[in-house]
Amino acid sequence: MYTRILVATDGSTLSKKAITSAIALAALSGAELVAVKVTPRYPQSYFEGSLPLNPTEVSKIEKQWADDAQKMLDTVVKAGKAKGVSVKPVVVKSDIVSDAIIATAKKQKADLIVMASHGRRGIKRLLLGSETQQVLTHASVPVLVLR
Secondary structure (H helix, E strand, O other), X not given: OOOEEEEEOOOOHHHHHHHHHHHHHHHHHOOEEEEEXXXXXXXXXXXXXXXOOOXXXXXXXXXXXXXXXXXXXXXXXXXXXXXXXXEEEEEEXXXXXXXXXXXXXXXXXXXXXXXXXXXXXXXXXXXHOOHHHHHHHHOOOOEEEEO
């Protein structure tokens, strides 16, 4: 059925449910799981909302974000191993989460993307947008959205 499934996580409760479902689906179909966490880049200018920090401090902040993402993905690897699923952790640095997820799915040759929907409605959805909606709209592989 599937050979490589990509699951996107942001550490939220809903994305943890998506991880559980993705692991179960990977175990059922004998697929490899690619777990991806997108981390932002530190804002570079005052107009982007950055605080005036020197490059060393910016590097420390970005390293902390990457380390936190890796720890999050390590728990996915551990959960996958417990179910007999091979999990490849991938940390991606990007300001546009949906583009990073789609690009990672393409690079990793995933044939399914699994992610959570945060269920925003009305004006919040219009103002905040939806990374899930963007992935659904622009991905070239099937997307399984879990609530």
